[in-house]
Amino acid sequence: MSNRNGFAARDRAWHPPALAPLYKTSVTRSPRFAPIGAATSLSEDTGPVFGHDILGPRDNDMITNFATPGEMAIGPRIIVQGRVIDEFGRPVPHTLVEVWQANAGGRYRHKKEGYLAPLDPNFGGCGRCITDETGRYEFRTVKPGPYPWPNGPDDWRPAHIHFSVFGQSFAQRLITQMYFEGDPLIWQCPIVGTIPSREAIETLVARLDRPGSLPMDALCYQFDIVLRGKRQTMFENRMEGM
């Protein structure tokens, strides 16, 4: 008998709706039909597992992982750490966390990026790590800059780091963005604004952790991520065993 009996339903009123016209690109990329509710099966309850063997020693250090040996990326040095847990508060151990971001000037290392701020020759912009036993992750980087983007005539993204998290099941797969405490641009951004409630937005704002900072080295930010949780009831298990 397995305890794998599906996930707590996704609260779609908490997430951004598919169609959010102030974020213009969503207009042609949002399905018009409602998604069809379906029970999860093994196909969604399982998912890929990544071992520590895929990680290089500097994968979680964006200050040096693209830099010429002996050099470092330019910008305010920060450590970002936190826990990955599920909706029931259980830690999500051994799961892959991938991050990407602009450099300290707000410029991405990408062919289609047209912002006039310069590239940093020592900054690539990608990092990854795997959570430990207790769901903790950590990486080091430079604080990304805000940047303008083509949406309205003068829209700016607040400083942010993109996160991709796997969890233990394909149903938990999540991409989101982390913002920084105190940034006034958070409340002016049409992408942030796709999230319906202030309460939900605040869960994406990392807190400055002064005691966690490394003196004369790096400030620390705390950012916890919550993935969907697997329901566990004995009644459902009994049904499943029929």
Place this chain on the structure above:
Amino acid sequence: MNRFKESPSQTAGPYVHIGCTPNFSGIEGVYPEDLGKKMITDDVSGQRIAIRGTVIDGAGTALRDALIEIWQADAQGKFAGQGGEAGFTGWGRSPGDMATGEFVFDTVKPGRVPWHNGQLQAPHVTFWIVARGINLGLHTRMYFADEEAANAEDPILNRIEHKSRIPTLMAQPEDGGYRFDIRLQGEGETIFFDI
């Protein structure tokens, strides 16, 4: 009772390839290779197939900034980590072709997997699609148009009210494998699932 809300989703944005397929996006030397590029890593049983397709928006334009991931059983109907064959990861990730946006997965045709009540599902591949303009990753399933008998008894397909939309989940056989185009909106809009 201590309950937490799931972290709200945000779009993957236009630069998702930097984080998820950096070598593809020209950021080389950080990771040895992009994850999910190879699904078959050793000898495996079953029929080798290529799954090709594009993700198309409501204006009929192919997306070139999407990230497509798939998860599937091996030819015996077992998942990696759950008794599946050692040479098969079951997980693929594609940034799509730089010029056309077409994704391709070199994989095997999956076997049948039991549903939660023990009934066998038709062979299928689970898809997850993210991109700029997609606010919450889209889950869908690809079935095989040439598996008529299995499809007819599939528990998920049988629960779909609008039968006229079922063909949007069917991959069509083509040379070397199957084609599965995903339409985000408009005529022939693909069925997405709230799982």
